[in-house]
Structure formats: structure tokens, C-alpha cells
Amino acid sequence: MPIYTYGMSHTSAPLEVRERIAFPPDGLDLAVGRLVATGPVREGLILSTCNRTELVVHARSGAADSLKTFLLGERQTAAKELDRHCVLRTDGDAVRHLFRVASSLDSMILGEAQILGQVKEAYAAAVRGRGIGTILDALLQRSFAVAKKVRTETGVARYPVSIAHAAVSLARDIFGELRDRVVLIVGAGKMARLAARHLIASGVRTVVVVNRSHQRGADLAQELGGGTAPWERLFEEMGKADIVIASTAAPHAVIGHDEVLRVSRTRRGKPLFFIDIAVPRDVDPRVNAIENVYLYDVDDLQGVVRANQEERRHEAATAETIVLRETAAYLEWLRSLDVAPLITDLKAHFRNVGVQEMARFRSRLGPLTPEQEGRVEEMTEALVNKFLHHPIQALKRAAANGGGETLSFLREAFGLPESDRRDPADRGRQPRNDPDESPGSVERTAAEPGAGAAGTDPGAPDDPQ
Amino acid sequence: MDWSLLLFRVALLLYTLAFVNTLIPMLSGRRRTVRLTPWLAAAGAGAHTGALVALGIALDRCPIGTLPEVLSVLAWTAILLYLVIVWRYRIEVLHAIILPLVLVVLFVSDLLPGQVVPVAAPLQPWLRPLHLFVIILGVAALFITFAASLLYVIVDRALKAKRPARFVLGLPSLDRCESVGRTSLFWAYLLLTLGIITGAIFSASLYGHFWAWKPQESLAILSWIILGVVVAARLGWGWRGRKVAILTIVGFAAVFLRMLGI
Numbered sequence: 001m002p003i004y005t006y007g008m009s010h011t012s013a014p015l016e017v018r019e020r021i022a023f024p025p026d027g028l029d030l031a032v033g034r035l036v037a038t039g040p041v042r043e044g045l046i047l048s049t050c051n052r053t054e055l056v057v058h059a060r061s062g063a064a065d066s067l068k069t070f071l072l073g074e075r076q077t078a079a080k081e082l083d084r085h086c087v088l089r090t091d092g093d094a095v096r097h098l099f100r101v102a103s104s105l106d107s108m109i110l111g112e113a114q115i116l117g118q119v120k121e122a123y124a125a126a127v128r129g130r131g132i133g134t135i136l137d138a139l140l141q142r143s144f145a146v147a148k149k150v151r152t153e154t155g156v157a158r159y160p161v162s163i164a165h166a167a168v169s170l171a172r173d174i175f176g177e178l179r180d181r182v183v184l185i186v187g188a189g190k191m192a193r194l195a196a197r198h199l200i201a202s203g204v205r206t207v208v209v210v211n212r213s214h215q216r217g218a219d220l221a222q223e224l225g226g227g228t229a230p231w232e233r234l235f236e237e238m239g240k241a242d243i244v245i246a247s248t249a250a251p252h253a254v255i256g257h258d259e260v261l262r263v264s265r266t267r268r269g270k271p272l273f274f275i276d277i278a279v280p281r282d283v284d285p286r287v288n289a290i291e292n293v294y295l296y297d298v299d300d301l302q303g304v305v306r307a308n309q310e311e312r313r314h315e316a317a318t319a320e321t322i323v324l325r326e327t328a329a330y331l332e333w334l335r336s337l338d339v340a341p342l343i344t345d346l347k348a349h350f351r352n353v354g355v356q357e358m359a360r361f362r363s364r365l366g367p368l369t370p371e372q373e374g375r376v377e378e379m380t381e382a383l384v385n386k387f388l389h390h391p392i393q394a395l396k397r398a399a400a401n402g403g404g405e406t407l408s409f410l411r412e413a414f415g416l417p418e419s420d421r422r423d424p425a426d427r428g429r430q431p432r433n434d435p436d437e438s439p440g441s442v443e444r445t446a447a448e449p450g451a452g453a454a455g456t457d458p459g460a461p462d463d464p465q
Numbered sequence: 466m467d468w469s470l471l472l473f474r475v476a477l478l479l480y481t482l483a484f485v486n487t488l489i490p491m492l493s494g495r496r497r498t499v500r501l502t503p504w505l506a507a508a509g510a511g512a513h514t515g516a517l518v519a520l521g522i523a524l525d526r527c528p529i530g531t532l533p534e535v536l537s538v539l540a541w542t543a544i545l546l547y548l549v550i551v552w553r554y555r556i557e558v559l560h561a562i563i564l565p566l567v568l569v570v571l572f573v574s575d576l577l578p579g580q581v582v583p584v585a586a587p588l589q590p591w592l593r594p595l596h597l598f599v600i601i602l603g604v605a606a607l608f609i610t611f612a613a614s615l616l617y618v619i620v621d622r623a624l625k626a627k628r629p630a631r632f633v634l635g636l637p638s639l640d641r642c643e644s645v646g647r648t649s650l651f652w653a654y655l656l657l658t659l660g661i662i663t664g665a666i667f668s669a670s671l672y673g674h675f676w677a678w679k680p681q682e683s684l685a686i687l688s689w690i691i692l693g694v695v696v697a698a699r700l701g702w703g704w705r706g707r708k709v710a711i712l713t714i715v716g717f718a719a720v721f722l723r724m725l726g727i
Contacts, residue, residue, distance in 0.1 A: 173620065173629050176638035269706025271639055288625060292706040300627045307628070 003139065003334075005094040006067040006086060007047075007054030009101075010108050013085035021075050023048040028122070031074060032129030038066050043133040045126035045140070047101070049118045051108055056098055058135040064088050095139065096327040102143040103150040104157070105319055110312045111156040116147045135337075139330065146326045153322065155315035159308035164198040166304045167275045170296060171199065171243055174271050178203040184241035185209045186234065186255070187248030188220040191277040195245050196224050208241070210234050212248070238263045243273045246282035257286040264290050275301075332400055339399035342407055343392055345416045350388060354380040469523060472516035473537070477571055479509030480544070484564040502560050503551050510544045517541060529597045536574035539724070540567045542605040550609060554645060556637045562612035573725055592670060596663035603656030604724055606649045607692075611717040613646035614710040621707050643705055646713065654696045657720070661689060688719030 035044040040060035047054045089097050100106045102119045123140045126132050151157050160169045183204050185192050188211045207226030211217025221228045229237050274295040276283040288295040398406040483505035520528040528534045547563040665675040695712050698704040
């Protein structure tokens, strides 16, 4: 039975469509309940963020239409709109897609950290809505593990990609630890406030605001928990500062080359870092040429951000191979599940034959002691196990290689009925640990894993010995 | 079988591997393999220790009798210092500078003739080893100073050029370069000063005069003066930054030349 993902994301639909289709967080569990109540769906999860709304389900083959019907019934939308913007993925593609989403490889900002939390929330809601069974539970647990692996083993999330973060990261390149650094804010603009906030969040404790209008400067200083100084003392304060954030509304540079040169002479080579986020610029660009003074304007910061985005994209290639490997391992586990009920059925079948034949021949054996009777039963059991040992090993191998046809052939050969029904008691199980017992690296996409046999209990007895 | 030579070759091989290992990520832009470098260097230091011990046993004396031996001990000390700093301060790129230096020293020591310098029986037999010991420790500390100063210049350039490469190459912050450079310079200068004093006393006890204006002595005193200026600027007047880093590099170059050409 296949796994599907169905829905839209920022790559397939514009915001005005996404916002209408999104599920509100309240009542998401109830929506999941309605989702798994639709005919072919066995397990389901709804991932709905501002950038995507996607259904992840484990369902009978051909469930695609009912997913569309479900969305049509739930949200204010038209069938035509869904056809245009929704993407349906099956099995290998679906698994890989979910892993990519959780690892933030499909995010608008590559490597952003929020999406994993959102997937976890969707999972929690789906557990409450009793939409999670063995298959999706394993899938989601594994997606969390993949996301963690991608974060720690690749640089996808390492390089800062916003201007404010880039500025903080540069400050760290220069000063290392920021705790004891002094930040001087020149001007009280919105951008200055934002950058200062980031620096304070990174440990800076001393902030001084210098502004032409004393009142606005004082307001900002109070907001940031810092002090103020009059405009006339700008360069005096600069001599004591480590980081200068400039964002005045002045139409020309207010911090000139010669003044900074004079200031820098009093500093004995102590580095001074200018973050000029004003447009037009506040700091004379020649300041960057002064020894031990580093000047970054908006364009420079943008350049750093661009370079970092490039690095993230570069790292994403490594992340994609991790995702591919994990997808293959999950699919292999999934296929091994298909074979479990067949093995159970086979063993039951052979055991039944043994028991029936025993019953027929029992009278011919004459009186037996209870001990002898036990031995005969043991022998029957042993024969069944011996007969089935090699076929079961071969079956497991065939399952691992996606041999759905072998499975259905065997059912036919031994006259075993197709058992498509899953135990409903599976639904709403508690989260399990990583289900994968033998993480292989079989690089193949899924065949229809169903072939009729879709029991889902990985704990089914499958070893004859 | 000459154990010391065998172990020495093993150490050389491991150091070389460690250095090659630092080059791979620099060329390919990936960072992960570098983690192996300190371990390779540590393994090399292990083999090197074995080589020195074996040599000491074979010669039945402290293995700092000849210039190659002194250089070998110097390389060994520098590697140990580097390992301490990598584990203590997490400046991993240090190996990209220290390892080639160590390799140069070792190859030079391998090329030089290994005769024991004939020394008349000195009055105080402990004076020469003491002199060499403090000099070696001082120069090894100066290796670290040099590496930190060079890193300072590199990071400064990257920042000025608006191409901060800290993440890609795992470079330390300017501040970290500065503090490691300052601390190691302080110790290096202290030890080298002690080394020159003991050397002069040794010379006096041997030849009857403290100072003979031989070229090696002149170069030694010149590099000591250059370093003295740097130390005064950095520790006395609190100077720091790029110019001081460059001056430090010049001072180190003088000491390094003096050392290889004793």
C-alpha cells in the first residue's frame, strides 16, 4: 500500500492560494481525524504552514482522488485550483519529499530552522487525531532523524543569510566573544534597532546611543537598556566603542575619513567595526582603508549574505545524498513489512496441515504417553520450520529487492487469501523508536510495495528457527 | 635495527599525512576531513617521542648533542605545543602553519651532518642542556606566535576585502589570534632571554668571554632586539593589530634563520 504526499507549497502555488488552503492550527487534530475517516486512507498527517499545505498519508492504491475530495470538502477552493497547484507524490518520491521538507531543503530560505518544529507540531496533532500508525510513525521519526543529520553533518544551516545575522557573524569574526564589547549606535533608525537587538541577543551588554534629536535617542537607549551621549561627543564615544552601527537619515556621510583616522590613532590598533546600514551612507567608504578599521555597508552585507546562500546551496548537495540514502533505507524497511504477514500466513498454513494430518493418523498410533504425544507435536512443529526455512529466507531477500510479484505468486501457489486489511488497532499508536533494523543503501525507488500483502506489524513472527 | 631512525621516519610520515590532510579541505572547500589532522599529528608526536627516547638510550645521553638532534627536539616541542593549543583554544587552522614549519625543520635536521660538536669539558655540565632547553621551548612558543600573527594578517585581509572566510576555512576571530599571539610571545621572549643569558654564561665558562661578535651571536642579538621592540609595543604600550602582527612575523623570521643556520 503506497505512501502519498498531496498538496501545495511555495514552489507550486502563490501566497493568495496557499493562504486559503492552509489549515488553522486549532482543530488540526480533528481535521486529521476526518482525513483518516475517508475510505482508502489508513494513516494521515496534515502539514500546514505559511509556505505549504500538504497531506501525508498511507492509503490504498488509487487514493489520490479522495485526497483531492478531502481538500475540496475542507477548504474554500475549487477543483481546478487544486489541479493547477497541487502536487501528488507516491512512495519513493513522497518519502524523499517529506525528508527534504523536514530537512529544510524545500524551504523558501534554504536551511531555515523553523520547518522541523512545524513538522513536529503536525505530527503531534496527527497523533492526537489518531492519524498515526506504524507506517507514518516510522516515516516521521525517521524524517526527524534525517533533519538532525542534515543540520549537523552539512553546512546547510551554518552560514547566516540575513543582513542582521551577517553583521553579528562579522562582529564575531573580529571580536570573538561579544560580551564585553561596547556598541555605539549613531542615529535612531529602525534598522539600527534591529541590528542592536541581534547584537544584544548575542551577548553585548553595553550600548550607547548618539542621536541628533536627543529625545528619540533616549527612547531607543531606554528600549535597548543602554545610555545616551550628545551628538557633539560622537567621536569621543567612538574611541571607546568596538562596534559602531550607523543609521542616520542624513543625506550625506556624517562620519568622515579624517575623523575616524584621528580616532583610530588613539586606539593602539584595537579593531573598530563599522556597520553602516544607512542609505545614503553615513560613513565615508574610505574609512575601510584605515588600519584595524572594518567598514561594512548595506551592499557589503548583502554580498556576504549572497556568498553564504551560495555556500548553503553547495552544502545542500551533500544533504540531498543523505536524504536519498535515508529514503532507500526507509523503503527497504517498508518492503520488509509486506513480507511479514505472508510469512505468518505460510507458517499457519503449514502448521494447520500438520495438525490435520496428525489428527487423521493419531488413531493408528495406538495409546501414547503424554510425553510421547508432546514429542510428536514437537516433531510436527520442527518439520514445518525445516520446510519453511529456506523459502522464508528467499522471501525476505525478494521483499528487500521489491519483489512484489514473488509475494503474490506464493500466495497463489499455496492457496492463501489476499489480506489487504490492516489491523485497525494499529491506529493512534504511541511513537516508536527508529524502526529500521537493517539500514541498507539500496538506491532504488519503490515499486508498488503492496501486492496485496500489507500487514503492518513489524513484530510478526517471521523466523522459523 | 635502528629503532630511533625507523620511528623518526614514521613520525615524519605521519606529520606529512597530517599536513596533506589539511590541504584537502582547503582545495576542495569542505571542512570535515580536517578533524583527523590533530590525531595524525598526535600519532606522529607519539612516534617522535619514541624515536627521541630510543636515540637517547642508544647514545646514552640527552639527545640534544648535535644540531639535527636539537632541531628534532624543537619540532617535537612545537608539535606538542600546537596540540595543546588546538585542544585548549580550538584554533584548528593552526596546523596549516605549524605543520609545514615542523616539516621544514625536520627535513633540514635530516640533511645536516650529525657530528657531535666537540665541546671541551665544561665546568658546569648542566649548563649546556639548560641553555638548549630554554631556547628550544622559547622558539617552539615563537612558532605559535608566528602562526597566530600570520592568521591575524590573513583574517584582517579577508575582512577588509569583504570576503570573510571564517566558516569555510574554520579561521579564528581576530581577537583570538591576538590573544594567542600575545600570550605565546610573552613566554617565548621570556624563555629566549633566559636562553641568551645562559648561552653567554656557557660561553664564558668555556671560552672565557661572554660575547665574541660571531655572526651567529650577532643574528641572535638582532632578532632578540626586534622581538624586544614587539614585546614592548604589545605588552608595554598595549599596541595590537595588523602592524604589530607583521612586525612579529619579521622578528620570527630572524629567529628562524638564526636557528637553521647556527
